[in-house]
Amino acid sequence: MRLALFSLLFSLPFLSNSQKLSISVFNDTNLSTILVTPTKGNYNMVLGDSTIALKSLQILYISRQGDLVLVRDENRNYGSFKRVTLIGQTGEDVFRLKPIIPAKPARLYDDNITFYVEFNRIMAVNIIDREKYIAAVVLAETGPNKEPELYKAQALLARTFTFTHIDKHQSEGFNLCDQEHCQAYKGRPEAFQYIYDAVLDVKGLIVVDSALKPISAAFHANCGGQTANSEDVWIQALPYLRSINDRFCTSAPNARWERTIPLTEWEKFLAQQGVDTARLTRYNLNFYPKERPKYYTVLGVNIATTTVRKYFKLRSAWFTVSAGKSEVRLSGRGYGHGVGMCQDGALALAQRGFTYDKIIHHYFTGVQIVDIPRVNLDFIKPDSLEVKPFNVLQ
Ligand SMILES: [Zn+2]
Ligand SMILES: [Zn+2]
Structure with missing residues (x-):
């Protein structure tokens, strides 16, 4: 039993501080054409079996072709693929996403993105470091220019919510959506750094009741x-x-x-x-x-x-x-x-x-404020804590 719990603790991604989450962005929008542009760091693009290093500010056109995703830039047609994934190489990678059809304002996002066709649309799933996601949610829910201690309290609530709702979109193949249905997430905010600093000050902490169940x-x-x-x-x-x-x-x-x-x-x-x-x-x-x-x-x-x-x-x-x-x-x-x-x-x-x-x-x-590994796992379905889509970043 003790061994089982031990291996559980170390196999559940949410319990590690480097966990990534998969968030379906523009989840309310039937995306069919998108521009994506690396703006910071270094990106590799994975197309089927091949990997291509992207240039900074390279503009990629992502569009739907039946069940496949077609990738082009101004010089080249890369072809159509089941899945197109941009993977950040530095840990501080940022890209811009601009829906063209239908048209929506551009947003910046941290870390990685994968595109595929499902639900009669292009899915855009941001695979992002948990704490960066929490920081973006805290800003969306709290607004800029507030007090660090308020951001920290709000971060505990956002992290606790994330922990308890991580399987909310399990049947659709990702963890959470970017709408109010889960938590409002509008990508990397302009005021990112000071909120991220506050979030990191309370990294990995969540709020539990007297039985160590997340509240x-x-x-x-x-x-x-x-x-x-x-x-x-x-x-x-x-x-x-x-x-x-x-x-x-x-x-x-x-x-x-x-x-x-x-x-x-x-x-x-x-x-x-x-x-x-x-x-x-x-x-x-x-x-x-x-x-x-x-x-x-x-x-x-x-x-x-x-x-x-x-x-x-x-x-x-x-x-x-x-x-x-x-x-x-x-x-x-x-x-x-x-x-x-x-x-x-x-x-x-x-x-x-x-x-x-x-x-x-x-x-x-x-209530009590505890590190995630102290949570009573009796309340958690272990398979729900996997990051989805599973295979993209391995
Ligand atoms: Zn009041
Ligand atoms: Zn949702």
């Missing part, structure tokens, strides 16, 4: 002064996603919102929820919760505030209701679902000198 790494923009219990927003009650008071975010712009809704629309919604609207008075509609409410109760009918939020597309599920003659005025607090880390509060804590671990412990009750 559900929830976060949101602003909690309005009190975070939500997980079961009040989703179904599952998790011991580390408890409602806490958070005075650090309440002066941020996202802490408050206002919305006016015609009374007729409000009553239509209430009727749908089973309220006898014929009996309604203005007094029945008014609602002034003292803290983050779970229900808006009208004439004895409990309506989950998350249901109200979803129906009217409100910024949050925490609001007061003041009824007027022809409209109701909602005065709301926070932005987002309210579960887990409040980004505005985390930023304020970082500005006050709190370190990333204090920030994580403020928002997640009773």
Whole structure:
């Protein structure tokens, strides 16, 4: 048993700090023609059995030809192949990807890329060092010019999410997509270096619960002064996603919102929820919760505030209701679902000198921050931790 665990530890790529991930980029786009250009480092292009050294700034045209990928540059047609792969040689290699059909803005990416035809399109799968990917995700989710300790806290959440969702696209042959469906990933950001430095300061660390199981790494923009219990927003009650008071975010712009809704629309919604609207008075509609409410109760009918939020597309599920003659005025607090880390509060804590671990412990009750090899592997399906496509870089 001990030997089995030992070999497992050293065979699972995610457990090593040099792990690469495969991310399908422009995953929402039916790519058929792409320009790809090495901009930094040194690239080899692998076409079937042959390997060709690319020049810096060489422009390659990648297009679909049936089930194959056709590669050309301005001087030469290289032919059509099942798979075309660019492999960085220096460890600090960057290339530019520019979709032509359909047209999309160009993006920079780190490390390697492989192209092949599947799902009636060209797939572009970026095979990238895990920590570089985490840095790009942290920037996409947090924005530039924030505090290093906030970036570190966000990096722990992004890494924990990556760890627990690494098999999300297993059946499609890659680890994660670049959309919100997984984590927003827009390639190598301009502000890459200082965020990457923060990410490397907490390299390989993730957040686990008391049983060493990776947590559900929830976060949101602003909690309005009190975070939500997980079961009040989703179904599952998790011991580390408890409602806490958070005075650090309440002066941020996202802490408050206002919305006016015609009374007729409000009553239509209430009727749908089973309220006898014929009996309604203005007094029945008014609602002034003292803290983050779970229900808006009208004439004895409990309506989950998350249901109200979803129906009217409100910024949050925490609001007061003041009824007027022809409209109701909602005065709301926070932005987002309210579960887990409040980004505005985390930023304020970082500005006050709190370190990333204090920030994580403020928002997640009773968790631990550990190196990936300490994770309880009972919770992980070992085969899900492989990097895909398997054979490209070996
Ligand atoms: Zn996805
Ligand atoms: Zn907050």
